[in-house]
Amino acid sequence: MSLQSTLRRARWRVGLVMGSAALLLATGAMVAASAQAAAGCRVAYATASQWSGGFSANVGITNLGDPLSGWSLVWTFPSGQRVTQAWNANVTSSGSQVTATNVSYNGALATNGTVSFGFNGSWSGTNAVPTSFTLNGVACTGSVGGTTTPTTRPPTTPPPTTRPPTTPPPTTPPPAGNPMAAVAAMQPGWNLGNSFDAVGADETAWGNPRVTEALLDNIRAQGFNSIRIPVTWTNHHGAAPSYTIDAAWLNRVREVVNWALADGFYVMINLHHDSWQWINTMPTDRTNVLNRYNALWTQLASAFRDASPRLHFESVNEPQFTGSSGDAQNATLLNELNTSFHRIVRQSGGNNATRLLVLPTLHTSADQPRVDELVSTFTALNDPNLIATVHFYGYWPFSVNVAGGTRFDATAQQDLTGVLDRVYNAFVSRNIPVVIGEYGLLGFDRHTGTIEQGEKLKFFEYLGYYARNRRITTQLWDNGQHFGRTSFQWSDPELFAQIKSSWTTRSGTASSDQVYVPRTGSITSKSLTLNLNGTTFQGLRQGNTDLVNGTDYTVSGSTLTLTAAALTRLVGSRAYGVNANIQARFSQGVPWRISIITYDPPVLSNATGAAASFAVPTQFRGDQLATMEAKYADGSNAGPHNWTSFKEFDVAFAPNYSANSITLKPEFFAEVNDGQRVTLTFHFWSGTTLTYYVTESGGNVTGTTS
Known part of the structure; x- marks a missing residue:
């Protein structure tokens, strides 16, 4: 994953072959x-x-x-x-x-x-x-007509979740020659992101602390079975022609690999940001790039020749080429890298003779032409111990919250199923295992609040389910923004609970995780649509108290309605913001949190300031910002991404709830016509929309409500 947010598509895998039964x-x-x-x-x-x-x-x-x-x-x-x-x-x-x-x-x-x-x-x-x-x-009786056993009433609380062992289970891998089973055993996986792949002097160059045994122990205890350790080698080897890898760097990588293997992980190492630092120049510098690439893999193959078979090699992360003549040349160059990597590792002997090797598509994309290109490479190599890999960061408008992509809707879901179906049909159905080496949302590159919480949870719930359905192993990308590298705590426990549950089962969700109640005036009933996802609805609970069906809520088909009386009790004194959280409980999976929020329509105020630091004074009054549109007076789209009126969350604009403002970022004004008035429409999650006008002239901005 690049440090910058770039458009990526996805890949996935996991499968199982049958041996003696x-x-x-x-x-x-x-x-x-x-x-x-x-x-x-x-x-x-x-x-x-x-x-x-x-x-x-x-x-x-x-x-x-x-x-x-x-x-x-x-x-x-x-x-x-x-x-x-x-x-x-x-x-x-x-x-x-x-x-x-x-x-x-x-x-x-x-x-x-x-x-x-x-x-x-x-x-x-x-x-x-x-x-x-x-x-x-x-x-069971073996014939028609059995003895009915008492039906167990679904528990009102979910069964206890088995705590991951504090010590790892036995680490012997599946039998040799069973790559589908081996990759199935890798599920679920996690990425040690922005550490050894950091471009700089050492593993702390991008702000993460040094990796410790304790970190890996704690990740293992979360239930992860595989760990991808991205490694950038650019600044850690000598000059041509030998390109000798720095001994200290190699030993440090080996140390962490050995910790991971000792913990029982399946481990993957690669050439990571080398892909865009120098490998991408292969169209115009083929000989030098190939010599350097081959020299690095020759040394790595030798260094890890006798390592556990649970160590896997990935040829290159997100391969890409600059200045090529097009898709055909890109495919030829990537095939040359993958086959050269394969030859070097196999010829090095030892455990490398049968070690599982991971080969990516171009850009690790799951677009059909990219998948077809990799299929051709697999066919030519005719090696059963190969794994295909792609990356998946979701439907791009949803993944970064641009072009109105605020919800995990049918379009975003179809994009997900299309990616996994293409990879399944190309590889898994042919008994070729697939690992999605990175997955997540691109908005996470900045922080995890770009996508609304409930929509985010629905994405990960469905992703986990469909990856299981398609027998694909997944490895979560984590820059350090998810699992604390020294605190050993999840920054968003609710998100991880959903991800973890999706590894084994489905969870019920709803059309929203928010119910907005006005601060003044009468309170009326509010309805949500339940997404049962194969579960059955069990009821609502606040804390340890069950809400009463028929009094506090009703269910008709998939429509859940909270009564006016229940909402009146839940909002209490009707202070702005979240007044109560209740849980919709289902027959399996994690409960669905519903926040009861008191609000009034937000209020915007006039302002002046510099384009480099302009903010709209905003009284949010309990509401939250979903997205922003920008248009000129003639109706044409203003600002960056001018193919859509809806701007990118946290790139063109960002709410600051503690400062009571909405920042319009320099990136927005950089692509606004000087002197032209722009009409902004702010969309809030309550359904409120507000209009605001800004004019930028010579670096100075005037903002007005009319």
């Missing part, structure tokens, strides 16, 4: 629509592969009864095993009991029809197979 034929029964409906099923549970501390399994369900429109399979692990990742089913656990439910595309199960799903799990001691299953609440 311990097959358990069990029986299960299905509940149909009525008590008289025929019910019955057969379950095949296969342990596909197993290694110290981990295993992969496949579960097949055959419906022997009447057709079903949805299914839920429950079993209990006899030896305390745990599911760590699943695909083609939503899987949740409570202690040793596991529940797997259908996803959107495989709920319908005809008579004698079969559906299957897979998962990765952890174990210690023994890995005995489950001995019984129930399907839709009916005990």
